[in-house]
Amino acid sequence: MFNLTRRQFLRYSGATGVALGTGSLASFASAEEPLKIGVVYVSPIAEIGWTKQHSLGVDAIKKEFGDKVAITVIDNIFMPQDAERVFRELAASGNQLIFGTSFSHGTPMQKVAPRFPKTAFEHCSGIVHRANLGTFEAKYYEGTFVAGAAGAHMSKSGKIGFIGGFPIPDIVGPANALLLGAQSVNPEATCNAIFLNSWFDPGKEKEAANTLLSQGCDVICSMTDTATGVQVAGEGGAWSIGYASDMAKFGSGKQLTAFTLDWSSEYLRAAKGVAEGSWKAEARWDGLAAGVVKMAPYNEAIPADVQAKLKQLEADIAAGKIHPYAGELKDQDGNVKVAAGSVLSDTDIRGMNWFVRGMIGKLS
Amino acid sequence: MRLRIEQRQEPSAQMRIAAPVIATALTFLAGSVLFAALGYDPLATLHAFFVAPINSINGLSEWLLKASPLILIACGLAVGFRANIWNIGAEGQLIIGAIAACGVGLFYPNPESPLLIPLMFLAGAGAGMAWAAIPAFLRARMNTNEILVTLMLTYIATLLLSFLVHGPWRDPAGFNYPQTALLPAAAMFEPFDYSYRLNPSIFITAVAVVIMWLFTDRSFLGYKMSVSGAAPLAARYAGFRESSAVWTGLLAGGAAAGIAGMAEVAGPLGQLSPQISPGYGFAAIIVAFIGRLNAFGIVLGGLLMSLLFLGGETVQMTLGLPAALTRIFQGILLFFLLAADFFIYYRLRLPEHA
CATH class of the missing domain: 3.40.50.2300 (Response regulator)
Structure with a gap:
């Protein structure tokens, strides 16, 4: 005492x-x-x-x-x-x-x-x-889900590239949602993922983006603290998805949208x-409902009807009609992680350390 | 009129004392001009830089806490630097020391054992030495350049840490975030007072300074190492073996850095995460040279470096100076300090008129 x-x-x-x-x-x-x-x-x-x-x-x-x-x-x-x-x-x-x-x-x-x-x-x-x-x-994953859908509409190869800072749940989860959004448009879509183990390493990020391009990815999404991913994708003629801020001016006109944080x-x-x-x-x-996550203006190259669909998707997620992690969800090995008809719990989302089916890459 | 640079016959004793004073005066002058030009009151800025951070007990505690690892590592490194053994991988040795110490703290069967701190100390020192033994072996046996090997091993240490905190050592209750569980209380240094962060690890640094002084100024081995640094051929002629200098220099640096890593993890950190050192291992190289590879000079150098760091934060918080500006100011001070040292060994002379 x-x-x-x-x-x-x-x-x-x-x-x-x-x-x-x-x-x-x-x-x-x-x-x-x-x-x-x-x-x-x-x-x-x-x-x-x-x-x-x-x-x-x-x-x-x-x-x-x-x-x-x-x-x-x-x-x-x-x-x-x-x-x-x-x-x-x-x-x-x-x-x-x-x-x-x-x-x-x-x-x-x-x-x-x-x-x-x-x-x-x-x-x-x-x-x-x-x-x-x-x-x-x-709720970054709400933004990446919409962005993934936009990517799949525009992608020819059906291959999306993802660059993440660290393989932590706040990045792994959104990467999964990016692919799930893409698969909601094109069920065959896949996603190659690379982690930099740094938030800010433009040199390494450039290499990663070029690797993804050479693997055939034609949409690149980068969750780091730079615009390098958007820039390299634009220079290579690929679509890009910005994160945190609207990065359109770095993307050579190829940024599809960005999930911005407010x-x-x-x-x-x-x-x-x-x-x-x-x-x-x-x-x-x-997330989207409270406006903490906002989609940046869509690229004019996206057809008007697709833009309307994407806006509807935003509204549906905000209203809770669509949940990005709705079942059935399988992991990379095909094990069912979320049964059909249910959604991933909030705790599981915030602790997500596994990749969904179609993700290419390993979580160390 | 042209000035000539001339080597002094003997290093100037007066300049040895005057150099840091001149450097400080020039820094204050250049800094004042810089601050005034950008619209900040120079006196208030200098006060916020050098006085405000340490005019409270908490400030003093933070000052010593920040300076302690710098001084400790610089002492170890200086032993090697005096013999021209260039260990620039103290950062990696610190990380390995922290990993080993944290491993003991987390996995020792009895988390309340009073032996934890001593065991972690030994683990940290041992691991730091083992990491430094790799370049020592390669240099002594195969004449591999220790600058490259120590630096490269830093990256390996960083990746090993990253692997552990992302994988096997990840906190099971930590939402998969890359960090270990917090160390048990018995594995942490108890602060002198819970209002402040300073803890008894400061005594380790104090002892290290004394050992370093005894070794370099009072021991035969220390003398031999200084000779092999100053005059390698003379040292060989006198029969001093180069490999013993290599081993001593690298192991001393490794032990000091490993202990510093242990003190960080058992002190302010309490756990491992992917980044655990704010560059102490590299900053300590500067500290060693500001301190002219001398034990007491290193103490002053470490205190100066950490004060600059704390001052940089204070001016940002109280006056709103941008962080980049404070770093420029820090650079100015280091520049003048090292430049003024030049005049210990050289002087400028006006050429005699013909």
């Missing part, structure tokens, strides 16, 4: 020390003071890509709150050792709401959140929750919740 009290005392005295040190005592904010928000990006904001889309969420807060918000942004924080320090400092210097935007921010946030019980933590792509640590994530609603919801005092740690997982 003594120990606990002592620790608590030290914790608060330490926090005060840091707040004094950074020349700010806003942790004891009054009602007139602006809402203090800290945001940690995993990479610098570029023209396109993952962090860019998060910065749009931050912009949405700024637009809504104006001078009633003070946002501190720090970018290029990837390593867990560094992330823990940054989250601590943001919390200690009085930020009431703190966003982490990378899976690698997870363990550090789980360690820091309990030490600052009055601070709200929001973790994008997280899986673990605490009393004051909520998570939000996009986190504005997530950022606004959290900021409003904290401002009104109603914020709770939740696990939010949204």
Whole structure:
């Protein structure tokens, strides 16, 4: 008991020390003071890509709150050792709401959140929750399913190429859905998959894209943090599918569509919740229906009737009439993983570590 | 008027002390111009860079936590560098050390055993040494270039780590994400205080600094290694065997890096994931040279490098300086530091008028 009290005392005295040190005592904010928000990006904001889309969420807060918000942004924080320090400092210097935007921010946030019980933590792509640590994530697979359908309509070879950053469920699942979307149009469609083990390695990604092209793929979808896949596909005369941002201008006119991420609603919801005092740690997982996943404008080369079908598909997925992982689903070896008439459970989707039938490639 | 560069007869003792001071002054000057040109108050920026990060207990704790692995690895590497043994693969040795230590922590039958930390320490040091023994063997036996071998082994270590966390060691309760389970409490260094992250692994670094100093300045083997670095032919003539310098240099670096990996995994990390080091193994090479391959210089170099890193974050958080600008500033400081050292061995002279 003594120990606990002592620790608590030290914790608060330490926090005060840091707040004094950074020349700010806003942790004891009054009602007139602006809402203090800290945001940690995993990479610098570029023209396109993952962090860019998060910065749009931050912009949405700024637009809504104006001078009633003070946002501190720090970018290029990837390593867990560094992330823990940054989250601590943001919390200690009085930020009431703190966003982490990378899976690698997870363990550090789980360690820091309990030490600052009055601070709200929001973790994008997280899986673990605490009393004051909520998570939000996009249903990428809804976007890839539609994109896969678009690809199959336009593909001549029926072979789709997929490049992924890491073979984690958040990438493996969407890769499967890409092929399932394609198979909903052309049941014989297949998908070659390559993982780079990096989010940002344009050199390796270029090689991977060229490999896929030489294997006969004429639609390339790349889930990394660059536009390289779209670019190489366009230069090679193949169709492409963009991810995170609309990458049309990199695709030599060959980007069919992109499944873009719009986190504005997530950022606004959290900021409003904290401002009104109603914020709770939740696990939010949204897709086409909430507009977190949005399809970029379809390529004009796609015939109007096909575009209409794709828009209908978007609407049906948003309305829940079509589920990308509806049975019957078989894995690469032909084992039935989802029986006809049922759908894959949310837990299984978020832990997906197997390829569906028709995927070519191995998960290490 | 032309200036001439002239080698000094003896390294200048005054310049040895003056060089870092001059470099710091020039850095502050160049930095101030840079910050002012971009519309930031130079004094406030320098304050945020060098004072704000460490004027709280938490700041000091973070400073030492970040500096500790850099100093530890640089000490080990400097032993080899003094003998011209170029181990640039400390990053890989760190990773292997972290893997071995984490393996012990995760799979030792009794997760509450007080022996866990010592065993992990031995595993980390041993694995780092074993990884460094490969280039040592190849260099001593087949005269293979250790620069290439140590660097290439870093990639192999990274891939081995990736294989383990994606495959056999993946946390069964972790939604298939590539990371191991968290280490049990007995396998982690207990922080001095739970409000901060600094832990007793800092003592390992302190001991390593003292050992490094004793070895390089007080031991015969250390002297032999310095001679073979400075004058290989003289060393051979005196009967110093090159292979013993190769083995000592590489194993010292491997052990230090392996221990640093163990301290990271048992300290701030608590688990393995595909990337576990923010480039400590490479940054330590710079630290070793900023510290002029001397134990106490390395301590200062490590503290400087980590302060630059923390300062870069602070200016971003408090003043909104872009991360790229802070990296330019860090580059300016390193440039002036290494450039000023030039004048220890050389001087500029005005040519005599004919």
